[in-house]
Amino acid sequence: MALRIHFTGEDLARTWIAPEPDAMWETMLSLYRLRRRERTVVFGEWKTSALARMPAATRMLATLVPARGYSVDFLTPRAESGSVEAGTEALRRTTGERLRVDLTELAWRHPGTRLPGWAGRLAEGRPEELNAIVSTVEDYYRACLAPHWSRIRAQIDQERGRRARLLTAGGWQAVFSTLHPSARWSFPTLELAYPAEHDIHLSGRGLVLQPSFFCRQTPITFRDPGLPPILVYPIEHDLGWAHRPATDRRRPLADLLGTTRAQVLETLGRGDFTTTELARLLAIPRSTASRQVTTLREAGLVNSHRLGQAVLHTISELGVALLNGRRSGLIA
Structure with missing residues (x-):
């Protein structure tokens, strides 16, 4: 059984990724x-x-x-x-x-x-x-x-950033084909696994792609195809999102860099993020995230480069070495 969403060229121009969790x-x-x-x-x-x-x-x-x-x-x-x-x-x-x-x-x-x-x-x-x-x-x-x-929103922001980078690098083909393991995109139809046979003809209305924290297994949409078209799809999760550690395992690195900078560096060790995504993930002001990234970049631990209108931050080889040194016990 499958969900089939039928596009026109006009629909692609009107398709967008929701800016926040719903x-x-x-x-x-x-x-x-x-x-x-x-x-x-x-x-x-x-x-x-x-x-x-x-x-x-x-x-x-x-x-x-x-x-x-x-x-x-x-x-x-x-x-x-x-x-x-x-x-x-x-x-x-x-x-x-x-x-x-x-x-x-x-x-x-x-x-x-x-x-x-x-x-x-x-x-x-x-x-x-x-x-x-x-x-x-x-x-x-x-x-x-x-x-x-705040943590749900931060993970949605992370997913949106990933989708935006895919769109920049490979267009809608890259976005649609990676929405879900079952996704099959061949213009004009996006096909996904679904609990029932269901067809939506967008007919110029466009589509909202809504990343969802609690969605699981397959994407979901309205039963009534006449309602505003939306595709709600599951995101990848940080397994520890629902709790904060009782003890600070980053203490040695925090002593060296400071607590917030250590958190920023470890977060970048898991992937590439914009300043806004870092602020949301760590629940800190954007200005604080920007200041800490600047300090890490000046120390050679982080690299930054522009991607479209966003600036993406990536951990450097030196930053990776520092994290690996902490994990192996070299930083004590």
Whole structure:
């Protein structure tokens, strides 16, 4: 089974990579992660924390987001930005027709599940029920996602930087063909593994590529092909994203360089990043990241070069040698 997205030349000109994580998609997809019995290093620690914090009212969202299969499209509306404030405001404006169509589809797709009474009232467009859903999303986000949002955003920034570099080096062919192991791009069609046969004809509308932290296994999109086209796809993860080490393993290097510079150098040891990406990954001001990179560059530990409108920072051979010396115990 496959998802096929059909492009025109006009669609390629209108295709873009979302500038930030989308709180509504991350809310919906994180609920999948919580409800599925998955053994994964990436989300295990977060799941333990989130289950302990999760508001009781989240069961309303669980109704709309079953553990498997179709979830209502209206929970992930197109908004002016990816913030939870913009997303919930767009959710509050959901039309009665959209509510009715999606909840009818939910009942049809999950015939063995009886929807609660409030779902019927929501399908009728009752504003009090929609307001309750909005409040539940806000409470869930605040309890389970907000404490981790800066690190989630930093990893999305890292993925966006990677996509931008691929686009610069190899065009849309390089971007599309590496979105997912199943991706097959042959103009005018992008084909990906999907739980069902599904075709989207963009017809000049373009496509939003939305990197997602909690998306897993296959990319996802709206069931209704008439909605604004979006492809939400999984990113690669830093396995330790959900916690900070109890002890500072970088202490010897930090004594030599200073804590922040040591963190910047070790981060660049994992890959190439812009100043903005470094700031997000390390949760420091951009000005601080820029100052520390400048110092490391002047010491010959980092190289910087321009790629398009961005400046990319790369660890130098001397920087690698310094990190290897720390790891081998030469720096003590």
